[in-house]
Amino acid sequence: MTDTTHPPLLDARDLTRRDRAGQILLDRVSLQVSARERWAVTGDSGAGKTLLLRSLAWLDPCEGEVWWRGERIRTTNVPEFRAHVIYLAQAPAMIAGSVEDNLRLPFALKRHVDRAFHPDAIQRQLDRLGKRNGFLARRDSELSGGEKQIVAILRALQLDPGILLLDEATSALDPATERQVEGLVTEWLAASTGERAVVWVSHDEAQRRRVADRALHLHAGRVEGETA
Amino acid sequence: MTLHELSPLDVAIASALILINGAISIVLKLGLEKRLALAATRCIVQLALIGYVLEWIFRLERWDVILLLCLVMTVVAGISAVGRVERKLPGLYLNSIVSIFVSSWLVTVVTLLAILGYDSWRETPAQYVIPFLGVILGNTLNGVSLGMDRLGEHLTRRRGEVELLLSLGATRWEAARGPVRDSIRTGMIPMINSMMVVGIVSLPGIMTGQLLSGVAPAAAVRYQIVIMFIIAAGTALGTIGVILLSFERLFNHSHQFLHDEIGEKRK
Numbered sequence: 322m323t324d325t326t327h328p329p330l331l332d333a334r335d336l337t338r339r340d341r342a343g344q345i346l347l348d349r350v351s352l353q354v355s356a357r358e359r360w361a362v363t364g365d366s367g368a369g370k371t372l373l374l375r376s377l378a379w380l381d382p383c384e385g386e387v388w389w390r391g392e393r394i395r396t397t398n399v400p401e402f403r404a405h406v407i408y409l410a411q412a413p414a415m416i417a418g419s420v421e422d423n424l425r426l427p428f429a430l431k432r433h434v435d436r437a438f439h440p441d442a443i444q445r446q447l448d449r450l451g452k453r454n455g456f457l458a459r460r461d462s463e464l465s466g467g468e469k470q471i472v473a474i475l476r477a478l479q480l481d482p483g484i485l486l487l488d489e490a491t492s493a494l495d496p497a498t499e500r501q502v503e504g505l506v507t508e509w510l511a512a513s514t515g516e517r518a519v520v521w522v523s524h525d526e527a528q529r530r531r532v533a534d535r536a537l538h539l540h541a542g543r544v545e546g547e548t549a
Numbered sequence: 550m551t552l553h554e555l556s557p558l559d560v561a562i563a564s565a566l567i568l569i570n571g572a573i574s575i576v577l578k579l580g581l582e583k584r585l586a587l588a589a590t591r592c593i594v595q596l597a598l599i600g601y602v603l604e605w606i607f608r609l610e611r612w613d614v615i616l617l618l619c620l621v622m623t624v625v626a627g628i629s630a631v632g633r634v635e636r637k638l639p640g641l642y643l644n645s646i647v648s649i650f651v652s653s654w655l656v657t658v659v660t661l662l663a664i665l666g667y668d669s670w671r672e673t674p675a676q677y678v679i680p681f682l683g684v685i686l687g688n689t690l691n692g693v694s695l696g697m698d699r700l701g702e703h704l705t706r707r708r709g710e711v712e713l714l715l716s717l718g719a720t721r722w723e724a725a726r727g728p729v730r731d732s733i734r735t736g737m738i739p740m741i742n743s744m745m746v747v748g749i750v751s752l753p754g755i756m757t758g759q760l761l762s763g764v765a766p767a768a769a770v771r772y773q774i775v776i777m778f779i780i781a782a783g784t785a786l787g788t789i790g791v792i793l794l795s796f797e798r799l800f801n802h803s804h805q806f807l808h809d810e811i812g813e814k815r816k
Contacts, residue, residue, distance in 0.1 A: 341809060378716055381806055394804040403804075404718030414709030432718035531729070 324400070328391035329353040330518055331406060331484055334541050336376045338369075338542075347372045347383070348543045352520075354484060362518040363534035368539040370522045371411075374486045378408035387508035389483075404432040407482045411489035413462035413473030423461060434494055435478060446475055450501050458482065466493035474502055478509050485509075485519045501541065552762045564589070597634030603679065612671045620798035621680050623650050626686040630694040630791075636701030645693055648790030653685045656783040684755065684776060685783040688740060689728050693791045694734030700795055701811055713730040717801040721800035725761060729792055736788030740781050747777060 329481055331354040347369045354360060362370045373433035376383045379394050379402065387394045389402050415423050424443060427433045440457065462474065470493050477485060485506065491499045492520055510517050519531050529536065538545040563600035567589045574581040606614055627646030634641065660681055667673040704711065707728065714724040716744060747753060748770075752760075755776055799807050 379803060380716060380805060381713065382801065382803070382807070399804040400718045400720045407718075408716045408718075410709070410712070414710070414713040416710055416713075426714075427717045430717060430719050430723055469724055477717075483727070543617075 327414045328388065329355045330390060330516070331377065331379055332386075332388040334386045334388070334410075336373065336383055336387070338372050338376060338381065338383045347376060348540050348542055350376075350384070350537075350542075351385075351523045352377070352537055353517045354520060356516050356518060357513075358382075358518045358535060359534040360518070361408065361529045362520060362539060363529065363536050364545075367541075369542040370539060372542075373524060373539065374408055374488050376521065377486055378403055378406055380408060387406035393461070393468055398431070400432055404479070405483040406486065407477045407480065407484070408486040409473050409477055409488060409490045411492055412466065412491075413469050415464070415469055415472065416515075419457065419461070420459050420464070420472055421457040423472050424457075424479065427476065427480055436480070443475060443479065446478075446505060447471075448500055449505075467495065467498065468541060470494060471498070471502065474505065478505065481518055488517065488522045489524065491528070499528070503528070506532070550696040571748060580700070582641070588642075595680035598776040602674075602792050606675050606679070607786070610675070615675045618679065619654075622683060622686055623653060626690040627654070630690040633694045634698045634701065635814050636698070638697060638701050638795050638816075639807070640794065641697070644791050644798070645697065647785050648794060649686065649689050649693055652691050652783050652786035652790055653682060656685055656779050656787065659680045660775070660779050664779075667758075682698040685780055688780040689783040691739060692736035692788040695739070696732045697795060699735040700728060700732040700792055703731055704799065704806075704808070705811055706728040708806070711806050712808075715804060715806060719794075719804075721802075721806070724804070724806065725796055725800055728732055729796055732792050733788050736792070737781075737785055740784045743801070744777055744781065771803070787796070 331352075333350070333352045335349040335351055336347055337345065337349055339345055350369070350373055352360070352373075364370050372381075376385075377380050377387065379387055379399055387402075389398075389406065392398070394402050415474060416426055423439070423440045427445060428436060428438050444457065446454070452468070452471065453544075461466075461469075470490055474490060487506070491502050494502060512517060519532075521529070523529050523532070534549065536548045538547070570585055571582050573579070601611045602618070605620060606618060607611045625645055628642065630649065631641050638644070639700060652680045657678070661667050661673045665677060667672070667677075670678065680776070702723075711728070712781055715721070743751070753773055753776070756769045756773040759772060760766065764772075798809060803806060
């Protein structure tokens, strides 16, 4: 039963997705994510992991409910919700321009207009990832898949989200950089007063053990089990 | 100066000129002869038919018949605009017909009542209503068609960017603003370009027609200016209308992008 005094950060109830022909792709999947929790979503290709993450961010029409901090997500509060619960795709989209343009992109949106871009803070994080001077000026077309993933994660982290939904978000990184990015996510999680959580989709078993404490197993769009 | 009437023989001589195109096609093996013959035949038949219809309507002087013809012209324009769009968008036909209808009729009514000074459109002779509506429809359908085509293409190619913005907290309008603006620009640019060169590179059909029928150049120019501006207004309104209607169908109130609704490219 849901604890109404301390509701989970994110509470997804009976999420169901169908394709255009009515075929069920995601079958009544529920997931409660509480503060400081680190979840992994596992399953074979086609099990519905990406669909689940997109549905958690309310990006596609689906049946079921998503609640954020005890409030049901409806039409009016969707952008506000997505400013807190950020979905990162495996192949992140970039706008045409420099890395800095891409990192500044969210601050042009109404939801983030009261925030400011901090180039120094970003550069410090880039330094740790081995992306020193000049990286901010690189064009999007010059970036490798892994570099795009780094930009995407930093772009999301600087917005101080409540939950990150990471869909194979480090799959194109070399092992050393992957660990460093995981470190950034872990630091972000630990730096809060307990109001943050993360959900990873990863095909890499070793990574799952490093980054998650709990796992939701999907098979053919259904929940097959949960492990802690 | 009066109009030099053309006899059927004169038209037949002009038709012979189309044979030049046919000869070029045959010599250069362009394979266009059949299409050319069909196009020339359609041109003669369609114009002859509309000639008879207009003569009949002008003589009849009945507002309900004029209204019916205007409606038919509008629906045909709406359907033709869709014919040139490569990707299917949701509500394509309805959006096209509605936006062309609202923009063209609005501009035509303003022209007849405010500019030409008729007290009501029922009193306006068919010889004004039909050509004005026709010229606005013809141009508006171009803008609508180009705009819709661009929107489908842009949203397909840049789906990732649109979804990125949504996932960072953008409203549906913030996410679609770029593609929407780009599509409206695409729809309006041909009209702006044609205003740039009118009189220098081209003498528009209506002005040519008036000059041929003996109207003084200054008077013909005034008509042409009015026509260019009402065409521009119709095109702008029609293009904006169809893009906003498509936006409303492609982005729901939950700020979700319904990309599955955009069809594959027609072969």
